[in-house]
Amino acid sequence: MDFELSEEQEMLRAASRDLLADRAPVERVRAWAEGDEDVDPEVWRLTAGLGWPGLGLPEEYGGAGQGLVELALVAEEIGRALGRGPFLPTAIVGRALADAGPPGLRAEVLPELAAGAAWATWAFAEPRAPWSLAGIRATAKPERGGGYVLDGVKTAVQDAGGARWLLVTALQEGTPASYLVDRSAPGVTVRRQQVLDPTRAFYEVRLTGVRSAQRLDAEPxxxxxxxxxxxxxxxxxxxxxxxxxxxxxxxxxxxxxxxxxxxxxxxxxxxxxxxxxxxxxxxxxxxxxxxxxxxxxxxxxxxxxxxxxxxxxxxxxxxxxxxxxxxxxxxxxxxxxxxxxxxxxxxxxxxxxxxxxxxxxxxxxxxxxxxx
Structure with a gap:
């Protein structure tokens, strides 16, 4: 395998490193770590201008249509700078929607994610359970008139405090499935967790009879x-x-x-x-x-x-x-x-x-x- 990066990929890495070094130095990260906000709004705005939120999203929805390599290059620079913000969880949810979301849902959500106007995060892990499909206990029950009812507790959900959408993995008749939920929907409770890493924000998300969930066409x-x-x-x-x-x-x-x-x-x-x-x-x-x-x-x-x-x-x-x-x-x-x-x-x-x-x-x- 050829590990050499293309000229465009090298430019992406350099631009990302320069932006974080200039606008998000460690001193700024320390200051934001002591506050309650998940995201530094100025840095998020600048990264949106650089195209980070839409980097891996299809061009038809305002994205750049890039792949996992480009996302990994940005993620590497974020880790190097101890960067805050929902780039990683938003990229993951965006890829899930682009691959398996219904057309109407993609048209509604992906342009906002690509523009950085809102972000999303993945509610997958559960308390005292392995971070795998075998550890899923949350449930999704179909209703007669259509729709689903979600119940369960998720943990270590990154940047859920200010997220617009939650991608929830739950069991429907014993089979894992994916559902997109509005974080402000009735029955969704978000509580910030005290964690070892102060450079990022993680939350417990409790789902109690949540009905405003849309299922993605995603198999296990x-x-x-x-x-x-x-x-x-x-x-x-x-x-x-x-x-x-x-x-x-x-x-x-x-x-x-x-x-x-x-x-x-x-x-x-x-x-x-x-x-x-x-x-x-x-x-x-x-x-x-x-x-x-x-x-x-x-x-x-x-x-x-x-x-x-x-x-x-x-x-x-x-x-x-x-x-x-x-x-x-x-x-x-x-x-x-x-x-x-x-x-x-x-x-x-x-x-x-x-x-x-x-x-x-x-x-x-x-x-x-x-x-x-």
Missing amino acids: ADIQRLLDEASVLRCADALGAMERMLELTVEHTTTRVQFGRPVGAFQAVKHACADMALLVHGARAATYYAAMAEGDAERAACAAASYVAAGAPHVAGRALQLHGGIGFTWEHDLHLYLRRARADSVLYGDAAVHRDRLCELLMPGLTDPKGS
Whole structure:
């Protein structure tokens, strides 16, 4: 596979990095992390002007018609800058609607998402349940006159506080299905959660007899594919954070002097930095391969997700160790990246979830009672 980016993709990466560095530096992220708002409106407006919200949406709805690779490039820069905002969840919901939404629903929702006038998020995970289709307990019951009634509780729903729409995954007669819900609909209750990562906002969403739900024409396999794509974008976000932690660590170890020498001159420190670099390079290769893969997309997504979910916390731990006491202070940026990496290691499934599924894909006969 050719991992070289096109000229347009390199321009997208450069423009995204420049925008975040100029208008959303870490100092600004810190200030917004202490508030109650999910989104910095100025930054969201600027990213909408750059075309981020509609990057992966069809051109007929005002999007750019780009693919998973372009979305991953932006996600990587967001992770590198500890960026806030609903780019990732909106991109995921937009892809779901573009692939399986009824024509009328696509015409109503996608232009607003593409313009950045509103955003959406995916309500998938549930309390004390694995981040997989097997963990879905919310229910959707058809009504006689048409429509559906949704009941259940969702957790770790990113940026749900200001979202216009929620994509809810629920069981209809025991089969997972997707429903688009207006967040302001009666029966929808949103409560902000206290989480490890202060650079993003996550919510509990409670659905009690919600009737204003529109079903997407998505089979369980389509939902699983969307979960794989979300996992790849999560890997890209974590990759950006890992790259920045490596840079901060190299900078610190080459300038911090101990016993008359930079600490980076000691062999043990060199080896630790080399271990970090190997994990970063491996995460980049796995993430890019998963974003570019076609025929092997499922296994590639699982391999990337399991590798990055395990590698990101390890890089964070090494960075913290090599920074010494300063790495533990609130004033240093490192702890924000550490928190981001820890959160990314469990979003859309931790390493164990993806490794189990990868085993099922590689050796179906071992998990299928009817297999030979």
